[in-house]
Amino acid sequence: MTDPAKARSHGTRRAVIGLGGALTVLLTVAQIAATPAGTVRHALAATSVWDSVYSAAQAGRGDSTFRAVCSNCHGDSLAGINDAPPLKGPFFMKNWDGNTLAKLFNRINNDMPSDNPGSLTKPQVAELAAFLLKANGFPAGSKDLASEPDSLVSIKILSKPQ
Numbered sequence: 001m002t003d004p005a006k007a008r009s010h011g012t013r014r015a016v017i018g019l020g021g022a023l024t025v026l027l028t029v030a031q032i033a034a035t036p037a038g039t040v041r042h043a044l045a046a047t048s049v050w051d052s053v054y055s056a057a058q059a060g061r062g063d064s065t066f067r068a069v070c071s072n073c074h075g076d077s078l079a080g081i082n083d084a085p086p087l088k089g090p091f092f093m094k095n096w097d098g099n100t101l102a103k104l105f106n107r108i109n110n111d112m113p114s115d116n117p118g119s120l121t122k123p124q125v126a127e128l129a130a131f132l133l134k135a136n137g138f139p140a141g142s143k144d145l146a147s148e149p150d151s152l153v154s155i156k157i158l159s160k161p162q
């Protein structure tokens with residue numbers, strides 16, 4: 001037989017735990033809201049492809065790899081041939097506008113070249129991504145684009161600067 005007093009105290013404890021959980025959530029939300037926007041921007045550094053996220057030298061290495069491995073399908077001028085789509089201009093930007101550089105990195109890393117996927121090293125993939133950024137008119141800077149997709153999730157591909 002259950003003791004009604006015990007059952008009641010059990011219920012009360014559960015209610016207290018529930019309230020504590022809700023308070024923690026509220027406090028976390030309040031903390032995030034209180035963080036100055038400048039701090040967040042500084043911590044994440046580059047937020048879009050307009051923030052000079054690759055170097056010209058890196059894009060140059062990507063250009064060489066592109067000529068050797070990709071241009072037979074995508075074309076010397078990146079205009080696309082048959083099934084292989086253009087990798088610059090409105091078609092490319094329509095597909096990628098609003099996506100992150102991590103997604104573009106993974107797309108190249110996992111699927112390209114489509115006749116030999118997985119054959120590129122990560123630095124080569126970053127160089128190819130840098131080359132595509134250059135070809136699409138995004139500015140070069142002093143630092144190389146990282147070769148790890150985790151570092152690229154905060155960088156958005158945007159057709160216009162925000």
Ligand code: HEC
Nearest residue numbers: 066069070073083084085092095107108112113114115128
């Ligand atoms: C054998 C032909 C072939 C080669 C070589 C090739 N691609 Fe592709 N690529 C394709 C085809 C076909 C598609 C579209 C269908 C698909 O995703 O498989 C594509 C799609 C892509 C896309 C996605 C385009 C979009 O807007 O969605 C990117 C980026 C890309 N290729 C980059 C590269 C890079 C970089 C290389 C060189 C490392 C490369 N490709 C080599 C055939 C090729």
